[in-house]
Amino acid sequence: MTGKERAALRAKANSLESYIQIGKSGISDALIKQVDDAITAHELIKIKVHLETTPISPREAADELAKALNADVIQVIGGVIVLYRYNPELHKPKQANPPKNTTAKK
Template identity: 40%
Template sequence: MLTGKQKRFLRSNAHHLDPIFQVGKGGVNDNMIKQISEALEARELLKVSVLQNCEDDRDTVAESLSKGARAELVQVIGNTIVLYKESKENKKLELPKSK
């Protein structure tokens, strides 16, 4: 579980990122979760865009993506979801320590 300080740090790092996945009409499926998991291992932090033709609401999509990829949900803002998962091999981000 991320602390508020850690979430702020991740949000500031995610600000300049572009969404690399889009959830559309088909919603969330196993293949998408697998690809997002692999991308999280490579990048640790990524954005997912929820398109307007998506049948699920953005909070449902965010929850199913974070559970499926075993990632932390950092933020849902507009139609953009920010996910974080600590990488095993490609560690890039050093989270602030919680008190």
């Protein structure tokens, strides 16, 4: 990923709300599944890390999640992680409905 692509994704992430929060349990299989579902649906997601209770640092959490999900870490600022994973399904052209038969029966 180029620096310009990463910068564009950072700018796009500014308006996002955090989808997921990491708390005292840290990163579990259930959390990885939840992040996988969110990143599949949205490509670009924000994750909030509760700094007071989480057993690992936000950078460690970002790296672990990115590795488990084959995603890119866009940025880690304070307790906020931004992850991106391309989803080709979201970029497919929408199929038009087939034309209805408009011929009148005689």
